[in-house]
Amino acid sequence: MAYVAVKGGERAIDNAHAWLAEDRRGNPAVPELSLAQIQEQLGRSVDRVMAEGSLYDPHLAALAIKQAQGDIIEAAFLLRAYRTTLPRFGYATPADTAAMQIRRRISAVYKDLPGGQVLGPTYDYTHRLLDFMLAAEGKPPAPAPLAEATEPTMPRVSDILRGEDLIEGDGNPNPAQEPGDLTREPLAFPASRDVRLQALARGDEGFLLAMGYSTQRGYGGNHPFVGEIRVGEVSVEIVPPELGFAIDIGDVTLTECQMVNQFKGSKTKPPQFTRGYGLVFGHAERKAMGMALVDRAMRHDEFAEEPNAPAQNVEFVLYHSDNIEGTGFVEHLKLPHYVDFQSELETIRRMRREAEANNAAAALQETAE
């Protein structure tokens, strides 16, 4: 038993929540944040809440951020709770990231790749100096420059490299096999790659960053290069049974990371680069990279690597990557554990009495000798 319900705090709880509401609003002389402002101007927070809440809905994510006072994990928790109130209409056709409308697409391994290096709206190459112009709340910035676009979509770097057979392929999907779904079936081990990727896609960005970083520092290292990062809009397609044909239901922003890692080969196969894969809701490069590093580390069994690093421990990673579960279990410690602790107190008092009695008996015996 973790805790027992305790009655009697209702009025204190109501008053605490009333104060929370006032605290959330802050100084009423300052204009209230609108959901549109959050959605438009705190886009990376919205993206992170959608990814970790595992629900793509920018408007709801903005509401959750407002309600949680910007606490990203609390906001993701709110989205996860909300999704349980909605029916599942079905599954979409797997997203075709090669058909993405590219806003950003870079490769750290190929300078002259078909389609080119497209920087997009990036923080890379900024100086990380605070911009006090933003504090002045001035005029909107000048529109971004335009140039003639020749290729709205671009081939994935992994598909380009595969031409020479230097890199492992995507594998042949088994059309008969339905991917596992963590929202329907609890985690079970050994976890197949589809389940691992689903868990990582909704995993905590900080956790994946730390785990990915640990592989770079030598804990399960596999010499990664960013084969490609692409960010942009992908259309979502479903086949409703009442129609019997595919329809587009909208666009979502996705970030994809193709990590290229050092080679593996065997007696029957010549050496090839291996790969790790990341795909995340929204514009979330750090998370997509962490996911790709951890995905590759967890594939140790495919390459006969000795799994002795934390990031290679599938069970450890998957059981601790979900910040909603983590926060639930850690934060429940705040709830009343009075009865639990009472029994602990009785135990420790008994142990101390016994210890004191033993000491007294030993002392008596010493004096007698």
Place this chain on the structure above:
Amino acid sequence: MPTPAPETATRQRWMSVLARASADAIAAHLKAAPALPPSTVLRGPESGLVMMRGRAGGGGSPFNLGEMSVTRCTVRNAQGFVGHAYVQGRDQHQARLAAELDAALQDPAHHAALEAAVIAPLAAAQQAARDEAAAKAAATRVQFFTMATMRTS
């Protein structure tokens, strides 16, 4: 029910345009079109979830990426055409309008007028937004040039 005149591809196109248009934008263009025939709702509008999928490595085995909110609606109009809508998000008004338009657009008597007044301008606006994003992306394309280095002895 009368035989639907348009090909599936044409219907897919207008459904994709309506799925990406806000209720306000659809309603604004409907003002310039002949009134939609009355219709009765057969289902919804109701909000729910669709599980999105990706593929390992981009092209491998599918995996479940996460859910998105979707709203659907089905109507039958006075001429007997059944219209369906599945649209991203939770806007029930958008789903209802999209379903009514899907029904009316299947009717040869209404198709041309609605296509011209509603679908074509919405499609043009959506294409313009995509073109603008593509043009901004193109402006951030790195133009590598080779520097000839020369050592003077």
